Amino acid sequence: MTTEHTPQALRLPVLQGYTAEFYAWCQQRELRFQCCQQCGTWRHPPRLMCTRCHSLEWEWAPTKGTGRVYCWTTVYQALDPTFAEDVPYAAVVVELDEGPRLTTWVTGVAPDELRVGMPVEVWFDKVSDDVTLPKFKPQAAP
Ligand SMILES: [Zn+2]
Incomplete structure (x- = not known):
């Protein structure tokens, strides 16, 4: 794990x-989320107990990695200087087809081109030896 306080490490x-x-x-290169083995509810961020049925039984269940833009906020002024070169950027919540939601990036789309319900698919960005981030891009047209 990176312990340096470089701008990238802070992210x-x-x-x-x-x-x-x-x-x-x-x-x-697998996007998995916790899924309750009692009631089937997906959850993220990861935690010990199912908030629906309180079961402690769960698994890391695979997803297809496809979903839709659920919502986003566009940042125009970087309150944290480590993001100064990125503004404007969008912090996007993607809802996977299986149901869990993830705050992430959607690359290849300007913030003002994002649309609720836009179909997206995961890609994996290896940003350090230890960290690979799940990011999303628009799904290719069928
Ligand atoms: Zn449950």
Whole structure:
């Protein structure tokens, strides 16, 4: 894990607990989320217990990696200087076809071109030796 406080390091997740497990799947180019084995409810961010049925039984279930833009906010002024070169950018919530939602990037689309319901698919951006981030891009036309 990167421990330097470089601008890039400040953007990376802290790899511990369930978060480390989530990103370990991403390193294998698989987008998996916790899925309750009692009631089938997906959840993210990772946590111990199902909020629907309170079960402690769960698995890292695979997704197809496809979904739709659920919502986003566009950042025009970087309050954190590590993001100064990126503005304007959109912090996007993608809803996977299976149901879980993930705050992420949608690349290849300007913030003002995003649309609710836009079909997107995951791609994996290896940003350090230890961290591969799941990002999304518009789905190719069928
Ligand atoms: Zn449950």
